[in-house]
Amino acid sequence: MEPGATILLIDDDVQIRKLLSRLLDQDGYQSIEAVDAPTAMEVVEKGHPDLVLLDVLMPTTDGIELLKQIRVASDVPVIMLTALGNEADRVLGLRMGADDYVVKPFSAGELTARIDSVLRRARPTVNGSDHGSETLRIDPTAREVHARGLLVDLTAKEFDLLAFLVASPRQVFTRAQLLNHVWSSSSDWQDTATVTEHVRRLRQKVEEDPEHPRLLRTVRGVGYRFEP
Numbered sequence: 001m002e003p004g005a006t007i008l009l010i011d012d013d014v015q016i017r018k019l020l021s022r023l024l025d026q027d028g029y030q031s032i033e034a035v036d037a038p039t040a041m042e043v044v045e046k047g048h049p050d051l052v053l054l055d056v057l058m059p060t061t062d063g064i065e066l067l068k069q070i071r072v073a074s075d076v077p078v079i080m081l082t083a084l085g086n087e088a089d090r091v092l093g094l095r096m097g098a099d100d101y102v103v104k105p106f107s108a109g110e111l112t113a114r115i116d117s118v119l120r121r122a123r124p125t126v127n128g129s130d131h132g133s134e135t136l137r138i139d140p141t142a143r144e145v146h147a148r149g150l151l152v153d154l155t156a157k158e159f160d161l162l163a164f165l166v167a168s169p170r171q172v173f174t175r176a177q178l179l180n181h182v183w184s185s186s187s188d189w190q191d192t193a194t195v196t197e198h199v200r201r202l203r204q205k206v207e208e209d210p211e212h213p214r215l216l217r218t219v220r221g222v223g224y225r226f227e228p
Contacts, residue, residue, distance in 0.1 A: 005119060006030040008049040010040045010066065011081070012059055020053060023108050029115075037061035037069065044074050051119060056082035056093070064096055071097040072193045075157030077118045081106075095189040136206055136215055138166055147206040154205065157182070161198050162206070165216065165226040174223040199224055 007029050011017050014035075021031040032049060034040035037060065043049060052070065056063035067078060077099045093101050099118045102111060137146045143159055145152045154162065161182050165173065175192035179185045183194070199218075203210040217227050 005050040005115075006032060006047070007115070008032045008034060008040065008043050008047070008052045008076075010034045010052060010058070010063075011055040012036065013055070016055070020111075023111070027112050037066045040066060041069055041073065044070055044076060048074075049076055051115060052076055052078045053115075054078055054080055054098075056080055064093065067093065067096050067098060068191060072191060072197050075155055075198070077121075079114060079118060092189075095185070097183070097185065097190055097194075135208070136166075138163055145206065148208065152205050154202075158198055158202055158205070161195075162202055162216075162226075165224065166228075169226050169228045172219045172222050172225045177223065195224075 007024050009017050009020050009024075009031055011020070011033075012035055017033045017035075021033060024031045032043055032047060034043055037058070040052075040054075044052070054063050054067060054070075058066065061069075063080060063082070067080070070076065070078060078097065079100045079102055080093045080098045081102050081104060082093075083104045099121070100114050102114055135148050138144075139146075140163055145154055145159065145162065161178065164178070164182050173181070175195040176187040178195045179187055179190055179192060183190065199216055200210075203213050203216055207213045207215055215227055217225050219225060
């Protein structure tokens with residue numbers, strides 16, 4: 001278990017939220033509740049939870065549509081909760097960017113095990129030596145990035161995207177290629193705006209002037225490259 005990890009519960013059923021919140025609190029997690037898409041997105045963007053439990057059958061904005069919004073804004077791990085147990089529904093959720101799928105009814109032990117597993121996978125390790133440029137240094141072993149001598153706080157996916165681009169200096173990658181290599185996904189089922197948003201956030205963190213980036217260059221009509 002990741003001690004103190006914050007879990008965002010997204011479900012319109014107050015009884016389900018109370019049950020899950022009590023279960024998570026007993027296991028040492030911190031829980032935050034959201035009843036609809038606007039509240040959930042505000043928490044994702046400002047509260048930075050460690051993991052999201054998302055019910056598929058939500059009113060107004062269903063779980064799959066909300067998952068699309070989450071994936072554009074964040075790489076936070078998402079576990080879908082649903083009573084829909086057929087394979088097509090599970091495959092759709094996973095292809096849209098979910099990290100796992102739990103079918104109701106489930107036991108407390110199963111849910112906790114799934115949460116622990118997804119949180120572990122969200123903190124991968126990378127081997128290698130320092131690389132980057134004079135103003136940007138990446139340590140893949142420690143998964144640390146220094147920009148202009150200062151340690152930069154990156155999410156796991158932001159680090160993975162930056163490390164991938166830096167590993168192939170001056171090579172241009174399309175958004176679809178980056179989805180495939182960094183997210184293990186495809187533009188057939190995941191919006192390439194996910195890549196655009198992650199590049200924007202990286203520029204805010206590592207570029208001296210994010211409006212005129214020198215390291216993460218846009219190749220108009222194609223994609224992105226790292227300029228050492």
